[in-house]
């Protein structure tokens with residue numbers, strides 16, 4: 065369908081994505097582009113109704129103040145300039161209004177009255193469009209997807225199942241470091257409910273053997289990463305005639321590694337490093353969406369809430385929460401304790417309030433007493449934090465009674481554990497994960 069768009073040009077603002085999200089919340093699509101986009105490039109973008117020149121502290125590049133190309137001022141688009149003096153002498157605002165209501169009103173007036181944009185950006189239309197685009201791109205060929213059960217790959221899977229059904233081949237690798245019931249739920253949702261072509265690979269033994277005796281955190285991560293690629297590659301080779309690889313790339317992945325004044329926040333790390341003869345064309349149907357939009361898309365596609373709203377989970381899984389050299393005994397303890405923590409947080413209504421919460425089992429024991437006898441067992445550490453951007457984090461002040469109940473259950477139900485601790489350290493100086 066025809067979709068109107070407001071283009072934000074990055075002239076050094078630190079919050080281009082904030083403006084884009086706000087415009088999308090008004091129901092109008094918005095994207096961010098580098099300041100030096102040419103008139104021809106702009107004309108090639110579909111449905112552009114207006115431009116925002118979004119200035120700010122990063123407006124100096126190599127000692128020179130940046131500006132848009134002069135022809136852009138005469139290209140006929142309505143322009144809103146903020147914190148950026150217009151070189152055509154037009155009016156510019158010094159800054160965005162500080163209060164929320166005036167900020168929203170300013171955007172509304174520009175987007176709807178000045179630009180005449182229609183509010184046609186919503187998940188129903190997005191899904192319809194993507195289904196059509198994917199069908200056009202893929203035709204009757206086959207697409208491969210590494211399906212972790214995380215939000216992004218799950219939503220990609222659901223969207224592609226709707227678009228191309230059994231031409232999608234999903235591979236889920238259980239590396240033995242999943243949370244309790246996680247791999248089972250991937251099978252339940254995708255194979256049983258959505259009838260997906262799903263290859264489930266139980267590679268637990270293989271991963272645990274490769275990790276045996278390895279205590280250095282970086283070495284552990286490397287082994288998990290490279291073993292994953294090896295397993296995925298083996299499965300990909302068994303499937304004949306695949307032409308495309310689907311990926312859960314989302315908009316922040318593109319913006320963060322893209323514009324000219326923004327610092328690169330992280331390099332994108334979706335499945336990479338596949339051998340040359342296994343290079344596929346990419347299908348990336350979510351690359352326009354912010355994370356909250358990905359979740360809304362998942363809900364619209366009928367995925368269960370636990371999958372769509374699940375908290376962030378590190379790629380190497382429980383492997384980095386079972387500290388030092390992983391043993392089956394401690395891995396089991398961290399998995400069971402984590403399941404109890406999640407259950408109790410949900411009961412206490414903390415699951416939608418706290419950004420991330422999990423357990424850690426270190427590789428040392430302490431003395432305790434059980435059944436009137438001395439025992440020498442592991443502690444479980446609970447961590448519950450809040451953050452906006454994962455760069456800094458604060459600790460959730462969990463109610464004492466809730467912590468008491470969780471402690472009680474862990475001590476009763478989890479084997480080889482005789483102590484429970486709560487981690488009170490913010491980031492910095494601590495990091496969110498322990499290794």
Ligand SMILES: Nc1ncnc2c1ncn2[C@@H]1O[C@H](COP(=O)(O)OP(=O)(O)OP(=O)(O)O)[C@@H](O)[C@H]1O
Pocket residue numbers: 209210211212213214215216217218235236237238239311312333334335377378379380
């Ligand atoms: N156990 C797994 N089985 C299959 N694919 C996996 C697995 N773990 C990771 N992947 C693939 O690698 C991608 C990147 O994994 P990463 O752990 O960085 O998650 P992510 O970027 O948060 O994405 P997601 O939300 O889909 O997990 C995933 O999107 C998925 O395609």
